[in-house]
Amino acid sequence: MTVQSGGPRSGMNIVFAQGRDVPSWEQRHASGLIPDRWPYGLDGVTRRFQEARAVEVGPLRPLRLLRALLARRERQRDSRQTTISLSWEEDVALRMLEQYPADVALSGVIWATDAPNSMAARLKQRLSRQALRRMSLVWTLSKPQVEIVERWLGAGGPPVRYLRFGVDHEFFAEKPFPSAPMLFSAGGDRDRDPATLFRAIEIVRRERPTIEVMVQSRTLLQPPDGVTVVPYLTHLQLREAYERASVVAIATRPNMHASGMTVSLEAMAVGRPVVITETPGLDDYVQNGETGFLVPCNDDRALASRILTLLEDHDVARAMGGKARERVVASFTSAQMADELAIFAASVSGNSVR
CATH class of the missing domain: 3.40.50 (Rossmann fold)
Known part of the structure; x- marks a missing residue:
């Protein structure tokens, strides 16, 4: 071509x-x-x-x-x-x-x-x-x-x-749920909210200090201790991160164009539950309590609470991830x-x- x-x-x-x-x-x-x-x-x-x-x-x-x-x-x-x-x-x-x-x-x-x-x-x-x-x-x-x-x-x-x-549900194929808990976040558009994300991660790490956390972001903010921040991931590296994650979390500022939907759907396609701040239109992509959780914008405590729920209940996280994959294949390819x-x-x- x-x-x-x-x-x-x-x-x-x-x-x-x-x-x-x-x-x-x-x-x-x-x-x-x-x-x-x-x-x-x-x-x-x-x-x-x-x-x-x-x-x-x-x-x-x-x-x-x-x-x-x-x-x-x-x-x-x-x-x-x-x-x-x-x-x-x-x-x-x-x-x-x-x-x-x-x-x-x-x-x-x-x-x-x-x-x-x-x-x-x-x-x-x-x-x-x-x-x-x-x-x-x-x-x-x-x-x-x-x-x-x-x-x-x-x-x-x-x-x-x-x-x-x-999203391409064949490239982002479903993978077995990981045995070790891991939190991952990705995305860098102008409506991302790294400050709220980092505050939530700090709360999570106080409760679960050994949890592995990786964040793909170009933010200049200082991350919490023990958090790996990478500025860029290839599509293959991104897919591998989704596969290793047991929870994918996204924080955005208020917006009208469903910022975060790409990462949400890619993670869901791999079979991972998503925790994301709720902005207009996001509920069409992430079903609250079914394929992930929606939390208020700027609310680091609510974001951390839902992340911890999924980190601490492996069965719930796996079940949500399975439903997430089914939803992508049915409606969001x-x-x-x-x-x-x-x-x-x-x-x-x-x-x-x-």
């Missing part, structure tokens, strides 16, 4: 960020090093849209973007000639609009509704809104975010749909997510999925 560059094409373009290097991703996937043939499992869209190809955006060209935002949008009526462009998130959608113009455009929305913290962020948010209003359909990975995006885009905006995120995206594309393009 060759990444195409520049300009519209017939069929479907699945548009990735600059430098994503999908051909290299494919090679590493074939070698068993990473999940999914394309990032986010978007290769699965080709099961329904067989002509779909991966392309990559270049640097943002402001004048071309401005022309694209101001141009009158015209929809091609003959579905046999319809071109479709699809991007995973709004940053890529900006570049997609001016570099891969199409009759039908779709994009995910993740960060755009966050409160901007600088003039540059406010400008970017305004540009993102204008670009997303020109989409044929947008989606969110958090059900409560749908209404927020609808209000933000305003009257005349595109339909907004909820898309269940999914990357293949299921890609099929839903194909249905979204078909619904606004007039094409029938194959």
Whole structure:
């Protein structure tokens, strides 16, 4: 597969960020090093849209973007000639609009509704809104975010749909539950809350001083004594950490886009229970008391209490992990997510999925 560059094409373009290097991703996937043939499992869209190809955006060209935002949008009526462009998130959608113009455009929305913290962020948010209003359909990975995006885009905006995120359940395969307890945490997006996580771990280690704890994070905060912090893990190392863990814990700040769902689903796919702070939409991914526990944001004591519950009751932790794996396979695989995206594309393009 060759990444195409520049300009519209017939069929479907699945548009990735600059430098994503999908051909290299494919090679590493074939070698068993990473999940999914394309990032986010978007290769699965080709099961329904067989002509779909991966392309990559270049640097943002402001004048071309401005022309694209101001141009009158015209929809091609003959579905046999319809071109479709699809991007995973709004940053890529900006570049997609001016570099891969199409009759039908779709994009995910993740960060755009966050409160901007600088003039540059406010400008970017305004540009993102204008670009997303020109989409044929947008989606969110958090059900409560749908209404927020609808209000933000305003009257005349595109339909907004909820898309269940999914992971490669074959790469993250179920493994026997470990005999020795171990606590693991991973993730570094801007909504992670390492301060609350570290306070919770400190409480856990006071109760269980011999427990092994590993945290993957780039935080500059000082971790509690006895905690191993690594800034980066490969996908293979991440999978191994899930397999060794008996509990996976995640702390996030309040947000609307279900931060932490990727690590949650990957851990659940391996058969491990998750303890995560509850933000809107997380309860679609982690069932409280069934596949893990949801606790309030900024509550280190509640987080520690639920972690200790699972560390101290091996049978409960193993049973929750088994249910977690079943739930991922039933509802949260990357293949299921890609099929839903194909249905979204078909619904606004007039094409029938194959």
